[in-house]
Amino acid sequence: MSEAMVEFAAAPPSTGGGGLLRRLNLLTAVAGGVLFAAIGWYISHRIMQLGDFGSDRVVTITLICWALGFMVGIGAFAGPLRWLLGRDQEHEDEMFLAGKDQGIGRYFRFTTDHKVVGIQYLVVTMVLFAVGGTLAMTIRTNLITPNSGFLGPQTYNAVVGIHGLVMIIATIVMVTGPFGNFIMPIMIGARDMAFPRLNALSLWLLVAAVPILLSAAFLGGIPTGWTGYAPLADQAPPGMDAYTMTIIVFAMSSAIAGVNITTTALTMRARGMTWSRTPIFVYGVVASVGLAIPAFPMFMSAEVLLGMDRSFGAQFYVAAGGGSPWLYTNLFWLMGHPEVYVIVLPAVIALMEITPVFTRKPLFGFNVAVLSIVGIVGLSVMVWAHHMFTTGWAPDLNGSFMLTTELISIPTGLLFLVIIGTIWRGRVWTTLPMMAVYAMLWNFIIGGVTGIYLSDVPADYALHGSMFVTAHFHYTLMGAGLTGAIGALFYWFPKMTGRMINKRAGLVSFWLVQIGFNVTFMGMFAVGLAGQPRRVVHYDHLFAVGNFVSTMGAYCIGVGMLILLYAVVSSWRHGAVAPANPWGAKTLEWAVPNPIPLENFEVLPVVISDPYGYGEGDPVLPPTQRELVPVGAPRDPVAEDDTETSQS
Amino acid sequence: MSVRQVVMGVAATVIGGGLVVSLTGAILSRTSAQSKPLHATVKGTAPTAEGTLPHAFLDLSTYPDSMGGPHGGDGGTHPDWVTYGPTTDLRVPAHSLVTMTIKQYDTGGSLNNPYFAVPYGTVGGTVTVDGKTVSTVDPDGVGHTFTIHGAPTNQDPLFVSVPLPAVSDDAEPAPNSDYPPPHVVTFSFITGGKGEYVWNCEYPCGDGYYARFGGPMATRGYMSGTFTVE
Numbered sequence: 001m002s003e004a005m006v007e008f009a010a011a012p013p014s015t016g017g018g019g020l021l022r023r024l025n026l027l028t029a030v031a032g033g034v035l036f037a038a039i040g041w042y043i044s045h046r047i048m049q050l051g052d053f054g055s056d057r058v059v060t061i062t063l064i065c066w067a068l069g070f071m072v073g074i075g076a077f078a079g080p081l082r083w084l085l086g087r088d089q090e091h092e093d094e095m096f097l098a099g100k101d102q103g104i105g106r107y108f109r110f111t112t113d114h115k116v117v118g119i120q121y122l123v124v125t126m127v128l129f130a131v132g133g134t135l136a137m138t139i140r141t142n143l144i145t146p147n148s149g150f151l152g153p154q155t156y157n158a159v160v161g162i163h164g165l166v167m168i169i170a171t172i173v174m175v176t177g178p179f180g181n182f183i184m185p186i187m188i189g190a191r192d193m194a195f196p197r198l199n200a201l202s203l204w205l206l207v208a209a210v211p212i213l214l215s216a217a218f219l220g221g222i223p224t225g226w227t228g229y230a231p232l233a234d235q236a237p238p239g240m241d242a243y244t245m246t247i248i249v250f251a252m253s254s255a256i257a258g259v260n261i262t263t264t265a266l267t268m269r270a271r272g273m274t275w276s277r278t279p280i281f282v283y284g285v286v287a288s289v290g291l292a293i294p295a296f297p298m299f300m301s302a303e304v305l306l307g308m309d310r311s312f313g314a315q316f317y318v319a320a321g322g323g324s325p326w327l328y329t330n331l332f333w334l335m336g337h338p339e340v341y342v343i344v345l346p347a348v349i350a351l352m353e354i355t356p357v358f359t360r361k362p363l364f365g366f367n368v369a370v371l372s373i374v375g376i377v378g379l380s381v382m383v384w385a386h387h388m389f390t391t392g393w394a395p396d397l398n399g400s401f402m403l404t405t406e407l408i409s410i411p412t413g414l415l416f417l418v419i420i421g422t423i424w425r426g427r428v429w430t431t432l433p434m435m436a437v438y439a440m441l442w443n444f445i446i447g448g449v450t451g452i453y454l455s456d457v458p459a460d461y462a463l464h465g466s467m468f469v470t471a472h473f474h475y476t477l478m479g480a481g482l483t484g485a486i487g488a489l490f491y492w493f494p495k496m497t498g499r500m501i502n503k504r505a506g507l508v509s510f511w512l513v514q515i516g517f518n519v520t521f522m523g524m525f526a527v528g529l530a531g532q533p534r535r536v537v538h539y540d541h542l543f544a545v546g547n548f549v550s551t552m553g554a555y556c557i558g559v560g561m562l563i564l565l566y567a568v569v570s571s572w573r574h575g576a577v578a579p580a581n582p583w584g585a586k587t588l589e590w591a592v593p594n595p596i597p598l599e600n601f602e603v604l605p606v607v608i609s610d611p612y613g614y615g616e617g618d619p620v621l622p623p624t625q626r627e628l629v630p631v632g633a634p635r636d637p638v639a640e641d642d643t644e645t646s647q648s
Numbered sequence: 649m650s651v652r653q654v655v656m657g658v659a660a661t662v663i664g665g666g667l668v669v670s671l672t673g674a675i676l677s678r679t680s681a682q683s684k685p686l687h688a689t690v691k692g693t694a695p696t697a698e699g700t701l702p703h704a705f706l707d708l709s710t711y712p713d714s715m716g717g718p719h720g721g722d723g724g725t726h727p728d729w730v731t732y733g734p735t736t737d738l739r740v741p742a743h744s745l746v747t748m749t750i751k752q753y754d755t756g757g758s759l760n761n762p763y764f765a766v767p768y769g770t771v772g773g774t775v776t777v778d779g780k781t782v783s784t785v786d787p788d789g790v791g792h793t794f795t796i797h798g799a800p801t802n803q804d805p806l807f808v809s810v811p812l813p814a815v816s817d818d819a820e821p822a823p824n825s826d827y828p829p830p831h832v833v834t835f836s837f838i839t840g841g842k843g844e845y846v847w848n849c850e851y852p853c854g855d856g857y858y859a860r861f862g863g864p865m866a867t868r869g870y871m872s873g874t875f876t877v878e
Contacts, residue, residue: 138673147844147876149737150673152680153868154725159676220725223867231858232866237725319858505654538874541844542801558669559662566661574649 021089022096024075026108026207032073033066033208040065056310059219059238063212063245070208075110076201098196100598110204112196115596117203118182119496122489124207125177126565128170131214133561135163140520140554143547147538156537158221158239165213165226165243169250171477172292172339173206174485175346180261180285183492186589186596187279189270189605194263198256205253209246216242225535227336230317230328234309241310244303251300258289270588272607272621279587279611280369284349287373288342291380295338302331326393333384341380343477345373347484348415348444351437354491355419357585358434359426362612369418375411379404386455390464398457405455412448416441431583432506436487439514443479447472450525468528471521479517486513486564493571494578498594502575505567509560516556523550586619587611684718685737685876694745696771696838702744709733710792710812710849712754712827718869729864730754730792730853736873742842745771748794748810751830756791756814756851764793764850767835769808775835777813785811791831796847796875804840806877809850839877848872 044061071077079089079097089097098113099106106116107123138159142150151159185193193199216222220237228247233240265286269278306328308314315321317328349369356363363369385394385401419437428434450472453459463469493501527546532539539547581590588611592600606621613619649657688704709716710732714723717733740746759765765787767775774783791814798807812833819828849871852860864870 134669134672137669138676141673147874149685150677155676155680232862235857235862502649502654504651505658508658537868538844538846540799540801541803558665562662562665563658565665566658569661570649570654570657 021075021078021093024073024110029070029073033070036069037062037066055238056241059241060245060307060311063242066212067208067249071204074204076204079197098598110200112200113598114181114185114193114196114199117199118178120203121173121177121181125170125174128166132163132166132170133558135159136554137558139163140551142537144551146541146544151537153537154221154223157223157535158217160535161222161225162213162216165222165246168226171343171481172254174482175350175488176257176261176285176288179350179488179492180346182496183589184261184282184285185264186592186600187587188265188268188273188282189588189601189607190264190268191599191601193260194268195260198260202253202257202260205249209249209253212242212249213246227332230306230325233306234318244307247303248300251296254292254296258293261289262286270605270607277607277610279353280363280366281350281353283370283373284346287377288346291338291377292342295335295342298331299335302328326391329388329391329393333387336387337384338380340476341376343481345376347481348440350488351440351484352419354433354487355422355437356612357583358429358431359423360614361422361426362614363418364421365418368414372411372414376408379408383408389457389460402455402457406452409448409452432503432510433487433491435510436483436490440480440483440487443475443483447475447479450475463528465533466528467524467532467534470534471524471528474521494582495589497572498578499571499575500578500582501571502567505563509564509567512560512563513557516553516560519553520550520557523547523553586613588620591620684735685739686735688740688746690741696745698838701838702741704741704744704746706738706740706746706748708748709751710754726863729870731864731870732873736869738873739876739878740839742839742877744839745836746839747834747836749832749834750794750812751832752791752812752815753827753830754791754815755817756789758788759790759851762787764795764809765790765811767810769837770810771836775810775833777833778831785813789814790851791815792853793850794847795850796845803843806840806843806845808837810835843877845875846872847875
């Protein structure tokens with residue numbers, strides 16, 4: 001019997017407590033948020049409305065109260081509160097929190113089971129993409145002709161800002177949220193995350209942040225674009241306070257998730273899962289959240305200072321008051337460029353995990369892949385000022401930042417080589433996930449090469465602030481990042497839902513999205529090279545054809561995404577029942593049955609080789625032999641040289 | 649699931665999703681604080697150097713706040729911002745003589761660039777200020793400019809820039825008005841073929857903002873707009 005099972009068996013009998021805990025759900029969370037927000041608004045309105053910064057203070061306090069009330073209403077503080085009162089949660093409460101025998105209701109509660117949190121992340125991510133995508137359609141509709149008049153100038157700016165931030169948040173969580181939570185613990189042979197309550201806390205903080213962000217639309221919008229540059233942000237309407245609070249709450253969520261995922265991967269891998277036997281996807285997830293842990297506090301502190309500027313007249317970013325707009329720019333991009341890799345790394349590496357499965361080959365250059373990930377992580381914190389070449393900040397450093405930025409293309413290129421080397425002479429099984437691999441390679445090459453142009457100081461002076469930049473980062477974040485996430489969804493869908501995804505609808509969606517994507521952003525490259533600036537509601541006639549083409553491509557993406565939505569929802573409900581391991585993959589998540597038991601493994605696995613040995617034996621010890629391994633044995637129980645498992 | 653069911657489901661999802669997106673777009677469009685277009689009024693014809701052309705008239709004003717512009721009775725989001733009015737979306741006929749009259753109610757100061765103290769693109773290179781024809785104004789006494797930018801495109805070029813003299817800082821409000829008596833600036837220019845242009849003020853009037861180029865200077869619908877030759 002495993003240690004965990006022994007622990008459960010020895011748990012004291014329930015005394016039937018936890019009544020209030022069991023009544024908390026999404027509805028009580030919203031009610032709590034609204035109630036706290038109303039109280040916060042009333043008090044702040046009465047006390048603080050007077051003065052130059054009254055409306056900003058009122059909005060900020062109201063939004064803080066919303067977040068606090070929401071978290072109280074969902075039950076985030078129930079555990080600590082009971083502990084403080086000397087009535088710590090009992091075994092039965094823990095089982096309730098884990099969602100045991102609760103059906104669909106567990107998805108609307110503060111549930112600690114990592115699989116439930118993974119599904120919750122998936123749904124929240126899809127909702128965010130739906131919101132951001134809808135706004136993208138309105139942006140492209142406005143740009144269908146040079147002066148369409150579809151949106152007013154201020155509304156256009158607000159829509160662009162909210163679209164940007166919604167999509168950035170969605171892309172940050174789109175892999176590490178659903179798959180990092182659902183798949184990664186099973187993949188490493190764990191029963192749950194290291195800190196299950198923190199896991200739920202990170203999810204519900206994200207949910208609490210979404211209405212805060214959307215409230216910006218009713219508070220004058222975010223006229224700065226998603227970057228929130230000061231001093232424009234100092235001058236913006238109260239929608240900017242919503243932006244500030246969104247970032248602060250989201251940074252808390254991502255920090256908590258980052259610590260949890262990192263701790264889980266470092267300490268909870270199955271016996272025998274040495275680093276050379278750890279699936280590459282785990283590296284991708286850990287690299288992503290590991291980067292996020294130092295990066296997002298930069299953004300958070302930038303927003304705290306901005307909030308003080310706006311609510312108390314602190315003038316951190318106002319040059320006339322002794323502040324510096326460059327302070328904001330530096331803090332922002334100290335987050336902003338690592339954030340690109342927070343998004344792209346796990347998505348690309350998810351596809352790297354997929355590739356050996358469908359080529360029936362070991363991952364080509366496993367050690368090179370790991371070193372490349374480490375190289376990207378290290379270099380990505382040293383490139384931030386390439387976003388600031390034209391700002392006038394430290395022009396003497398432009399050359400250095402150009403160099404570091406161009407250097408990062410080397411480990412990134414090695415990741416390409418690892419995937420291509422894995423495909424090379426493989427027996428490729430062209431499934432939907434594998435098609436996502438091909439699409440990512442195509443899109444990321446274009447995004448990467450255009451990124452090299454932009455890292456070049458003279459070229460950047462010409463292209464900065466143009467639609468060329470917009471096209472470039474969409475090729476990386478959407479063309480590589482989102483394509484990777486969709487590939488991961490296709491791949492792990494049978495394990496997460498117990499159903500096979502509708503392949504025909506998936507194929508139609510895939511081609512519509514990929515063709516539409518390339519049409520949209522090739523058109524944007526063209527108008528950007530011709531000189532069209534970003535974030536303009538009206539543009540010159542010179543750019544009319546390129547913009548019309550881009551809008552048609554965007555509509556094509558929209559239709560494709562709706563078909564993907566149909567494929568996911570209909571397959572989830574009515575799809576063919578999936579076998580436990582439909583792809584014949586060798587990582588541990590495919591070794592557990594469908595539906596996955598609450599604790600994942602009846603007996604914890606013991607790993608004896610890497611998961612990419614196609615044509616070789618099972619990478620896991622048979623269950624009958626596992627109990628022979630003593631508790632507390634070294635990580636590697638089998639006297640086996642690691643060089644045998646090296647794939648390079 | 650049968651193919652028929654899948655096709656029906658896909659169609660329903662695409663139509664439903666399309667409706668949601670369309671509804672969102674329609675709501676955003678209807679609630680957008682964009683001003684309605686102002687069409688020039690054509691009154692007969694006029695002899696010009698390019699022959700006899702239709703003669704169109706357009707009247708605008710510049711206000712020291714947003715109460716008098718297109719932002720509503722309460723001044724909208726930024727009641728203290730200077731603004732053009734009644735709108736910033738201007739439409740004039742192609743191949744016509746356009747005569748614009750701008751009532752300038754605002755105070756002012758020095759231009760960053762005295763280039764904009766001289767009228768360009770107007771008939772005769774002059775403007776009429778309070779009934780007096782001039783070919784330049786004091787660059788240290790400009791309230792705003794009306795400048796259509798003739799960016800090099802495949803449209804017919806149209807570059808018109810007119811300085812609008814400032815009202816005195818100590819001018820008293822006119823009877824039954826919140827504003828002092830305005831300077832009335834009149835000028836004419838000839839349009840070419842159809843085209844869409846942007847115009848803006850070149851006097852830095854975004855008081856309280858960085859270099860006075862923020863706020864109303866940086867927000868379309870206040871001191872900038874579109875100029876459509878149709």
